[in-house]
Amino acid sequence: MTSAPLPTVETSPSAPEPARTISFVSLGCPKALVDSERIITRLRAEGYELARRHDGADLVIVNTCGFLDSAKAESLDAIGAALKQNGKVIVTGCMGAEPETITERFPNLLAITGPQQYESVLDAVHRAAPLRHDRFVDLMPPEGIKLTPRHYAYLKISEGCNNRCTFCIIPKLRGDLVSRPAGDVLREAERLVAAGVKEILVISQDTSAYGVDIKYAASRWKDRDVRARFLDLATALGELGVWVRLHYVYPYPHVDDVIPLMAQGKVLPYLDVPFQHAAPTLLKRMRRPAAQEKTLERIKAWRDICPDITLRSTFIVGFPGETEEEFAFLLDWLDEAALDRVGCFRYEPVKGATANDLGAPVPDEVKEERWHRFMQRQQAISARRLKRRVGTRQQIIIDEVGPTVAKGRGKGDAPEIDGVVYVTSRRPLRVGEFATVKIERPAEYDLHGTVVGF
Numbered sequence: 001m002t003s004a005p006l007p008t009v010e011t012s013p014s015a016p017e018p019a020r021t022i023s024f025v026s027l028g029c030p031k032a033l034v035d036s037e038r039i040i041t042r043l044r045a046e047g048y049e050l051a052r053r054h055d056g057a058d059l060v061i062v063n064t065c066g067f068l069d070s071a072k073a074e075s076l077d078a079i080g081a082a083l084k085q086n087g088k089v090i091v092t093g094c095m096g097a098e099p100e101t102i103t104e105r106f107p108n109l110l111a112i113t114g115p116q117q118y119e120s121v122l123d124a125v126h127r128a129a130p131l132r133h134d135r136f137v138d139l140m141p142p143e144g145i146k147l148t149p150r151h152y153a154y155l156k157i158s159e160g161c162n163n164r165c166t167f168c169i170i171p172k173l174r175g176d177l178v179s180r181p182a183g184d185v186l187r188e189a190e191r192l193v194a195a196g197v198k199e200i201l202v203i204s205q206d207t208s209a210y211g212v213d214i215k216y217a218a219s220r221w222k223d224r225d226v227r228a229r230f231l232d233l234a235t236a237l238g239e240l241g242v243w244v245r246l247h248y249v250y251p252y253p254h255v256d257d258v259i260p261l262m263a264q265g266k267v268l269p270y271l272d273v274p275f276q277h278a279a280p281t282l283l284k285r286m287r288r289p290a291a292q293e294k295t296l297e298r299i300k301a302w303r304d305i306c307p308d309i310t311l312r313s314t315f316i317v318g319f320p321g322e323t324e325e326e327f328a329f330l331l332d333w334l335d336e337a338a339l340d341r342v343g344c345f346r347y348e349p350v351k352g353a354t355a356n357d358l359g360a361p362v363p364d365e366v367k368e369e370r371w372h373r374f375m376q377r378q379q380a381i382s383a384r385r386l387k388r389r390v391g392t393r394q395q396i397i398i399d400e401v402g403p404t405v406a407k408g409r410g411k412g413d414a415p416e417i418d419g420v421v422y423v424t425s426r427r428p429l430r431v432g433e434f435a436t437v438k439i440e441r442p443a444e445y446d447l448h449g450t451v452v453g454f
Contacts, residue, residue: 201245395411
């Protein structure tokens with residue numbers, strides 16, 4: 001089937017030429033989202049425009065996720081769709097660290113780059129869709145281009161990871177830990193707050209290891225030097241007058257030092273700790289960092305210091321060689337820990353991960369059965385934890401508004417991954433607004449309440 005030639009558009013020498021347009025797909029975790037924001041900010045600063053659709057754009061950039069096989073499949077599907085709809089595709093992100101996996105299926109891509117290789121992405125764009133002429137470009141907002149709603153933003157404090165967990169290939173994909181100077185992080189945070197951001201979500205591969213690679217070097221911020229240490233950075237961020245939420249915090253001993261900041265209201269009383277399991281024998285096979293033998297004692301101490309703290313975590317069931325005894329230990333540990341928010345993943349073999357050879361694969365039907373038992377146990381725990389909030393008054397940030405009910409989050413709820421609070425109000429609410437809400441009833445993972453103040 002042939003199509004008629006497009007009509008020629010005549011332009012005068014003085015007529016402005018149409019801007020180059022880029023369609024962008026961002027997949028994976030919040031750390032990848034920050035990578036996408038940095039690339040898009042650079043493109044917009046140079047004069048490229050973003051397109052809402054693949055067809056009609058000058059090219060498509062796909063930022064991939066390559067951690068699990070299911071994520072790789074999603075990335076490959078996105079690349080295939082972009083090629084079908086546009087034909088000119090640049091691939092970046094974690095899958096780009098193993099380009100042969102991509103080129104086996106898609107040999108005609110414009111370029112493939114690994115994660116954090118922003119300059120290589122820009123070079124590929126310049127080759128494939130060069131700007132037609134020098135042009136005056138509107139200055140970018142100081143905070144850059146964000147892919148999140150205006151009222152919250154991710155703040156990435158480091159790249160890579162020094163840990164060698166047996167189920168993870170992130171260090172292979174993203175390299176070892178590279179921490180940003182504290183002054184640079186804090187200036188970015190200030191720009192976000194000046195732009196209207198009311199919640200900063202601090203992220204990295206290993207947030208509590210921040211600064212170890214640069215020997216906690218100090219850098220200038222405002223009128224003082226701030227060391228690149230987890231506690232020092234959290235303390236400084238707590239001075240900005242917005243919600244500060246800490247994610248991906250490995251339970252190193254010095255994490256205890258930040259709990260008083262939560263009790264004082266300097267940072268949110270929320271800690272995202274990826275425990276992954278509880279059985280000591282299995283944690284050893286996972287090569288998880290940080291001493292975890294006294295974790296239950298530390299959780300109790302955290303709650304003694306900051307009773308309102310919300311603890312969230314993620315776990316893996318069906319790790320190679322996981323025994324019924326190890327799984328039963330995990331369920332008993334859950335009962336004692338009584339974590340507020342928990343995610344659970346069935347183990348997926350990851351190409352290149354040493355975990356694949358550490359024990360006999362757990363049959364899929366056993367993984368499924370254990371996953372359901374885990375979720376049932378945690379659901380009962382979560383229900384008890386949520387019930388404790390009924391009758392309390394909570395500060396809620398509004399994420400979405402509807403005709404009769406708005407959707408928001410409390411201090412213990414991170415966007416996208418935790419529960420929400422459904423809010424009714426006598427007057428219309430605005431996205432990004434704070435409201436004082438009386439919690440009236442719990443749902444399975446969410447809460448319902450009514451605005452009683454602002």
